Amino acid sequence: MIRAVTYLLLSSLACFVSAEDDLGPRQVILVIGDGMDDQQITIARNYLAGASGQLLLDRMPLRASVQVLAVEDKEQGAPVYVSDSANTATAMATGTITSRGRIATAPGTDKDITTIVELATAAGLRSGLVTTASVTDATAAAFATHVSSRRCEDPDHMQDVTVYGFNIADCSEDLKANGGPGSVAEQLAESALDVLLGGGRRRFAPIVEGGTISVEELADQNGFHLVTNTAELLSAKPNGKLLGLFAPGNLPVRLQGENKRIAEDPKRSWLNHLHPYLGSVQLPEPMGCEPNPDFEGTPTLKQMTETALAHLSHNNDSGFFLMIESASIDKQAHERKPCGSIGEMAQLEAALGSILEFAARQPRTLVVVTADHAQVAQLIPDQSLFEKYPIPAATPGKLARIKTPEGAHMAVNFATTNFMMEEHAGTAVPLFSNEEGLGRIPPFLQQPQLFQIMRTYLGI
Template identity: 55%
Template sequence: MKRLAFNSLIALITTFGFTQVSAQPDLATQPIPKNVILIIGDGMDDHQITIARNYLKGAAGRLTLDNMAQRGVAQVLTVAENDPKKFVYVADSANSATAIATGQLTSRGRIATTAGDDNDLTSIIELASAANIKTGLVSNSSVTDATMAAFYAHINMRFCQSPASIEKTSDFGQMTIDCPQDLQANGGLGSIAEQLVASNLDLALGGGIKYFRPKVENQSMSVIELAEQLGFEVLTSTKQLQSAPLDKKWLGLFAPSDMPARLRGQDGRSAEEPQPDITHRALSSKGEVRMPEPMICEPNPKSKGLPHLKLMTDRALAHLSQDNRSGFFLMVESALIDKEAHDRRACGSIGGVEQLDEALDSALAFAQKNPNTLIIVTADHSQSAQIVPENSLFKGVGVPVYTPGKLVRLRTPENSLMAINYATNNFIKEEHTGANVPVFSNDAASLPSMLTQADLFHVIKNYLNIPNN
């Protein structure tokens, strides 16, 4: 909640005239504007990419991702809340998005604030808009969810999404969620939804309308009404998105919360536990174990009629590039790769990678016409799914050998079986894992082959020629 850096930065920018990079009368002498499109696959580690490639393109096939000029890795670094000098080896979306958005490490759950002392961290969105560069965020989660929020909000905990939820303190396992400390009445910036509509974003598209319906803190109007008063065109349908005026700010809220996944398991099935027979239950070296029936993926009827990530990306690119002489920063998140993996739904994650790949097609088509466009694709953290042998190498040793977790056996379009295992815990939700994440780019010169997530902030800032503060 403590705000130190940003106000002084704005003063500095104003003093040194950095805001003067916008429209000049002599267009011929102007440099071509530079743009950055950052695409984040939430939970999109190499396992998720491989699973999606196997299913969507075949084992020897290629996603658009695979044809990018540069492919490297980013280290995912997380620090402990009670001792920021100590590392935690598994991240959440809040701290990893904070690293990308601000260049600083923090602890799990935090949105652009420091671990321990709770100082606000200046984000690339704030720096860009102060330098007159347009900014936009797109996701198929709620627009108040952690990845997107880290780019525009500052709050001690990701769950304080609406004026209703910010009033509550709750105990969540080992974590205490103290939202009220960020109420405006307590010197904070208010809930994440209130911070979004107060931001300088040119557009934010995704789900999460339920977080904008409650009344603004100490006011009689809802957050939606405040958004409209502050100049946002509020969009709630695909049709409205397709025809929205390009000269207004956009707040797209296309679902109550996260948008539904595009694909689901056959008949709505998710991963299932192998079933030992009665003999094996009595004696672990004997008996047999029945594996889940193979399945295919099918369209999820709940996603029908909703805008897909590609459409939101196309519209965002049209909006941000319209009459723009000073460039833009756009972040696009494919959020459901992660959310579906938490629920052990392999097909949902596959559809999430597919949506990301389509959004990347749009970004690459834009970059072909607008050469000064850097595209970076990465993930925020690894996830639980892993491809395991459909037939264990140890089968036939005399004892039943099978996964201790839950399993999806997918029949791929090339008529082979892919076994996907989920086994990070015994809870109703799987957890993230701690491996490096991939980084792809259309410009091999702009990125080293190995960097940290915090380094990505500097790569983006340098590419956009945003001055140092």
């Protein structure tokens, strides 16, 4: 009832002020924590703020749940219950449910689907994408490019794309020679984006399809000013198109396990191999998290975010759309590195601080924070619930026991596959918003609805 009244009031107000108010332009800032489900948030909260503490996320006035949806790769395909970053970013960027691996293209047909960045450009708004992954990686890509497989990131990876020696993708139909838009990197270089910051410089080195210049040179021709380190990022003038490429691939992460340790197999005695109730099992020793030396010199997500906000808001009467991704919450969880995920949650929190300060200064800024899909790291008991039974049972998967600053041990379990990378989970994911979201975002929504909400807010 109160919500309904609020909604009516806001609707009336929107009609009243929409045409010629003096509140300035409208902005949407969409923050995506890749794989940032409630498990990841709880694990990060315990480490960063304590079991009873609060993250900045927890203080946001709106919290909702998002239904994550994927389908088989054909028209009218059956539902697929677990998603990846490609189809979920497509859902948020275009409002369309597609199949795993697809970048703003339709299941089965490969038809390109208009993205919110393209709509913003057409309406005269600015736009930006910021990520701690390669800018050609799935999440950023789906907001501004169209390709049948997320693996087709540059002109050298369009046909028979191999990873670890296995042929896992082919984007022949997306080749320019076949009437397609080309690789992700080429499309980004030619895009109308005002700001594009992240990693992936090696994706801009190849020669463009059917041309003689590199993708980086193509971006230069399209007016992008290239920066490649923190000093250049921080001193970039806030006008013109800005391209930041701060690593060959994904950016290094902020934290790692002590001595680079990750989740490990419990050590089982030979008797325990015969039956899990026999012999003994030694759990991995607890470990701390420590700064990752490779991160030194890398711009933080907060720094990239602040630069993007300065660029997009500079002398801008038209508003903007900005997507900010903390990408390696997911990537580190795939690799069973909970300290890495925690550090990237901290990066998201720091960037969010700057975003909320910006939104406090700039009225009509809708801030939405959400995950694209759920991850599979699990916070399980460090002391088993069944410890009183004298049985050496332990996880069949891999475990990290993390020493937290409040003097306790937090056990994080990874056990969805014996492959080198963990799977994703199919759970609904959380969504947070600032006051601008109240009355506009329901407590439960389908992921594609987010596209409609952002589009309506921007009036595009």
